Amino acid sequence: MSDLAQWLQLLRRYADAMAGRWHIPLLANDFLAWLGAGIFLLALITIVSLVAIYLERKVSGYIQSRLGPVRAGPIGIFQTILDALKLLQKEDIVPAAADWRLHLLGPVIFMTATLMMFAVIPWDRGINVARWLDLEIGLLYLVAVSGIGVIGIVAGGWGSNNKWSLLGALRGAAQLISYEIPFLLAALCVVLLAGTLSLSDIVERQQAFVTEWYIWRPILWLAVAIFLIAGVAEVNRVPFDIPEAESELVAGFHTEYTGMKFALYFLGEYGHLYVLGLLFSVLFLGGWASPLGGSNLPFEGFIWLNLKAWAFVLAAMWIRWTLPRLRVDQLMELAWKLLIPAGFVALLVVSVALIGT
Amino acid sequence: MTWLGLTPAQWVEYAAFLAAAGASLITALGVLLAPRVLHAAIWLLFCLLSIAALYALLGAHVVFAIQVLVYAGAIAVMIVFAVLLLERGTGRGILAGSQHLFAGLVSAGALTAVLVPALAYTLWKHARAAAVSGPDTGPISGQAAAIGRLFLTRHLLAFELISVALLVAMIGALVLARPDRRRQEPPETADEAEGQADVSQWHPPLNVGAEEDAP
Numbered sequence: 001m002s003d004l005a006q007w008l009q010l011l012r013r014y015a016d017a018m019a020g021r022w023h024i025p026l027l028a029n030d031f032l033a034w035l036g037a038g039i040f041l042l043a044l045i046t047i048v049s050l051v052a053i054y055l056e057r058k059v060s061g062y063i064q065s066r067l068g069p070v071r072a073g074p075i076g077i078f079q080t081i082l083d084a085l086k087l088l089q090k091e092d093i094v095p096a097a098a099d100w101r102l103h104l105l106g107p108v109i110f111m112t113a114t115l116m117m118f119a120v121i122p123w124d125r126g127i128n129v130a131r132w133l134d135l136e137i138g139l140l141y142l143v144a145v146s147g148i149g150v151i152g153i154v155a156g157g158w159g160s161n162n163k164w165s166l167l168g169a170l171r172g173a174a175q176l177i178s179y180e181i182p183f184l185l186a187a188l189c190v191v192l193l194a195g196t197l198s199l200s201d202i203v204e205r206q207q208a209f210v211t212e213w214y215i216w217r218p219i220l221w222l223a224v225a226i227f228l229i230a231g232v233a234e235v236n237r238v239p240f241d242i243p244e245a246e247s248e249l250v251a252g253f254h255t256e257y258t259g260m261k262f263a264l265y266f267l268g269e270y271g272h273l274y275v276l277g278l279l280f281s282v283l284f285l286g287g288w289a290s291p292l293g294g295s296n297l298p299f300e301g302f303i304w305l306n307l308k309a310w311a312f313v314l315a316a317m318w319i320r321w322t323l324p325r326l327r328v329d330q331l332m333e334l335a336w337k338l339l340i341p342a343g344f345v346a347l348l349v350v351s352v353a354l355i356g357t
Numbered sequence: 358m359t360w361l362g363l364t365p366a367q368w369v370e371y372a373a374f375l376a377a378a379g380a381s382l383i384t385a386l387g388v389l390l391a392p393r394v395l396h397a398a399i400w401l402l403f404c405l406l407s408i409a410a411l412y413a414l415l416g417a418h419v420v421f422a423i424q425v426l427v428y429a430g431a432i433a434v435m436i437v438f439a440v441l442l443l444e445r446g447t448g449r450g451i452l453a454g455s456q457h458l459f460a461g462l463v464s465a466g467a468l469t470a471v472l473v474p475a476l477a478y479t480l481w482k483h484a485r486a487a488a489v490s491g492p493d494t495g496p497i498s499g500q501a502a503a504i505g506r507l508f509l510t511r512h513l514l515a516f517e518l519i520s521v522a523l524l525v526a527m528i529g530a531l532v533l534a535r536p537d538r539r540r541q542e543p544p545e546t547a548d549e550a551e552g553q554a555d556v557s558q559w560h561p562p563l564n565v566g567a568e569e570d571a572p
Contacts, residue, residue: 141422170442
């Protein structure tokens with residue numbers, strides 16, 4: 001058992017003892033534990049988004065030979081916090097002709113789908129928010145839930161009653177449906193190799209030593225490439241950001257959003273990128289496993305998992321500021337004519353390699 | 358510690374069941390009564406999700422995940438996508454509501470006639486099994502592997518038949534979507550010939566800018 005697990009268990013035992021002293025039924029204590037997990041996730045997504053947006057601006061500045069934010073605080077580190085405070089106080093504008101129910105529902109569904117994906121992420125050995133889900137179908141659940149987010153894009157784009165928003169919503173729906181298939185196929189390759197759908201078990205298969213990481217297996221390299229491309233497309237980032245394509249559609253599906261609703265779309269998007277990084281680390285980079293061998297540092301697994309996930313996030317930013325945007329038809333061709341057949345080839349390669357083992 | 362013969366955990370389970378069941382009924386009514394097709398589609402999404410919650414409460418985790426993945430994640434999204442393309446693409450609204458009351462009543466009645474005996478039979482079978490060997494409360498594990506094995510052994514025929522049915526549906530959709538070349542009559546004027554050439558090079562409305570690439 002890891003340090004984080006021991007620490008949580010201690011906290012839990014303390015909470016149970018307190019509950020006994022204050023005559024709180026243990027069930028309410030369970031509920032409090034779930035509430036705590038929820039608050040932890042919300043705080044995590046907020047902090048991750050703030051850091052990711054700051055990094056995005058710094059990385060883009062670096063790549064384009066400029067400074068990025070420098071004014072607020074040393075090297076501009078307070079910039080995104082101030083931006084978040086600004087977003088909080090902005091007026092919430094709903095266009096007069098909008099379908100206000102769908103306009104409200106869009107960001108809510110989008111954010112909820114992202115939040116739900118975190119439920120099965122194994123933060124350390126034996127630690128995730130929903131253990132009963134992770135035990136056997138963690139990956140299936142994660143992929144299933146990520147598919148709901150597109151409804152948030154469509155509801156927001158349609159509910160805004162604006163042609164740019166509607167075009168963005170249509171493009172978003174088409175893109176996300178298409179790229180879910182290669183994404184799933186790439187993840188399936190890992191499932192075949194590991195023989196389990198549980199994310200914790202997939203990490204356990206790789207955690208013995210650095211050389212056990214699945215990214216070193218040549219039969220999985222095609223799957224890694226497909227996962228990277230389809231993953232970046234799943235979070236609507238350049239070169240696949242046609243649902244918001246600012247030079248064509250103003251801001252796409254979130255053109256008519258201000259204030260907190262806009263912030264929810266933003267949080268959902270960066271949260272999704274981060275959870276993809278976590279998933280990539282779990283599937284290919286050994287999850288919480290340390291490449292240096294075990295040590296006694298507290299929260300070691302959590303820190304390693306985060307380092308790997310942030311490496312993925314930084315790579316996604318690097319891609320974003322290096323490549324130009326694809327056209328809609330090129331995007332569809334890439335998915336259906338290249339990535340999906342390649343996904344089947346990758347699946348076939350892994351299956352053939354597994355014969356006789 | 359029990360209250361009315363149930364432990365707190367059981368009370369929570371009942372409350373969760375009532376919430377999920379109530380949500381599925383209310384959202385199903387929403388599907389029926391929504392005046393706009395897109396609203397009905399969003400209601401349907403929530404209906405499917407609350408049914409998924411019922412599966413989760415029953416401990417059928419794989420069915421729960423498949424329900425979310427296939428029905429909520431794929432089918433509801435496809436319905437919404439089709440509505441978007443049709444309503445805004447053609448400029449005509451899609452009628453929502455019941456235009457086929459009689460046919461609807463007949464099919465609903467037939468479905469009920471099948472479902473109620475099936476439910477009654479299952480309940481009776483479980484009650485008898487429980488009377489013989491006690492209620493089945495053991496942990497459910499390895500569902501995904503068990504279901505996969507059943508698909509490839511006992512239910513192989515049904516599994517393959519469904520695959521064939523899906524293939525037929527896909528080919529049918531392709532045939533319907535393809536511009537019909539056989540029925541085209543030879544063009545009489547130059548204008549008409551140009552018009553027909555445009556039809557054969559038809560792209561979906563999303564394909565902005567694709568024309569420049571066309572040979």
